[in-house]
Amino acid sequence: MQPSRWSQIRSILPPSLEEFPQVRGPEVDGAIVMCMKEAAACIYAHDLGRCGQLGELIMDYSWEKLNGRNWRDVSRDWRTAYSYGCLFKVVGSCEQPVFNKEEALRVCDMSLLLGAEIMNNVISRIIQILSDPLSVEPPEGTTGLTNKTQKRPREEPETEPDGTTPEKIPRPLTPLLHVDATIPTICCPSLEYFRQNYLIPQKAVILEGVIDHWPCMKKWSVEYIQKVAGCRTVPVELGSRYTDAGWSQSLMTVNEFINNYILDQPARRGYLAQHQLFDQVGELKEDIGIPDYCCLGEGDEDDITVNAWFGPAGTVSPLHQDPQQNFLAQIVGRKYLRLYSVSETERLYPFDSSLLHNTSQVDIENPDTDKFPDFAKADYQECILRPGQILFIPVKWWHYVRALDISFSVSFWWS
Structure with missing residues (x-):
């Protein structure tokens, strides 16, 4: 019994x-x-x-x-x-x-x-x-999914506070990459090769064939996330990007986030970005691993910060830098990324405030050349990161991210 x-x-x-x-x-x-x-x-x-x-x-x-x-x-x-x-x-x-x-x-x-x-x-x-992942049901008032095309039924369209109906967000265009600026891709380099050619000289690179064996590569989808984590409460970032005046954070269930910001996309943005998701939902943590290349760092495995990034197409992370080495693993969907080395910092016009000192003032896809004249002189590299690829972002390299599809990424910060 x-x-x-x-x-x-x-x-x-x-x-x-x-x-x-x-x-x-x-x-x-x-x-x-x-x-x-x-x-x-x-x-x-x-x-x-x-x-x-x-x-x-x-x-x-x-x-x-x-x-x-x-x-x-x-x-x-x-x-x-x-x-x-x-x-x-x-x-x-x-x-x-x-x-x-x-x-x-x-x-x-x-x-x-x-x-x-x-x-x-x-x-x-x-x-x-x-939690029983085999019998998790969406909470009352939300809709589970039986296939990838099923949508939440709506009796009448949602409206903005002024009473107008929001426009649907168009699917983001796929950028055309500049051949000379494309980040190189290599398949399953040895630890020593990666260390000598990319870690020590601090060069960006895309790794392929490294995470193909992770269970998440076959299992993860919007439906699967709902099944194992739908009724879990998480912090969600609301707004197009964290530098916007209207940006805020709110607590909601994963089902609420998916139904309101993934399946139905009115003119609003929401992004699930947090480092505690894998501690909260053990089923998701079991589906990923730690890239072997992290062992080249100075810390232990417990010192590695694992972050989840889940959001709709069009989600943007403004040009910013992180204080540690970063492996960005793409699990679902595609992302466009542009990277600038630390040497280009002066041309990227970081905010003066202590809170946003690691963030550029420039909207890189629509730059104000009068306000930021030197930005056009900054050299960059770019890529479209696809499922199964890992991008190595060297410590303090500036990077801009835009999701081209519904996207789930996992980043590993290590020293």
Whole structure:
């Protein structure tokens, strides 16, 4: 017989109240500490309803602390308290007459996004219990897909705030590449060849045949992403590019993102870009690997930052630079990229602000030559990155990215 949801979760918690971590922190109010102690006691007294109520109270109070100041000033104590609140709320929902799995997963995701790791990553282990990739259904109000052409039904068109109906975004044109500026492509170079010819001299190159064996190359599609991650909550960037005045971020489920920004494309942009997606969704993490060439760096594998980039055609990353070496692996769709070496920095007119100092002011596909006269003198390389290819972007090289199709890329930042 399949163990109950509660018995599975109970099995990964400490066996007794005495062994439950004593939650305290100098910045956490005494009343909240007492709530956490009472909620823990409710678990072992099997008073799950009260446990869930206290968890929600702790979450709400901690939420105010997390959002009442700049994120860099938020203490780990309050992030820890928030995660315990999430834990207690989810535990408290286990034996409700109607269990809302999507809501429980949302609470767990909020802990991963905003909280701190607690109890040997207990939140991620609860997610594994709650998630069954073979039976995941889109939450009520969204539409699953049975084929690549199925669309979300709409009774009437969406409108802008002024009442007008937005135009559909035309499919981006494929740029014509300049032969002399095309980034070279090589197939499965040895580690030593790559190190001597590209890593040491810091030259961009496209690698082929390196990730053909990754499961994602056969499995990933919009439908598959919905199946394994549709009800997971993620941060989404809203706007054409992060330098625009109207750019913002919002939390939503992957299904909401896909239905609103991938399948139906009114005149608006959304982009799922974050480094925690693979920690949140283990099924996706199992479908990729770490390129062997990363071992040529100075750090360990744990020091490599893995980022997910998922968005519709037309999504743009403005010309910018990153502080580490970068392997950009293209899994789904195509992307146009233009690269400039570090030596061209003065001709690229970076922003003066500390926040955007790594970003160029120039719209490279429509440059203002009067405002940025030296930009036309800057040498560049370009490519159209296709599924199965990896682009090596040397550290601090400037790069501009535009998706030509619905696109899913994975980047690896390493030193």
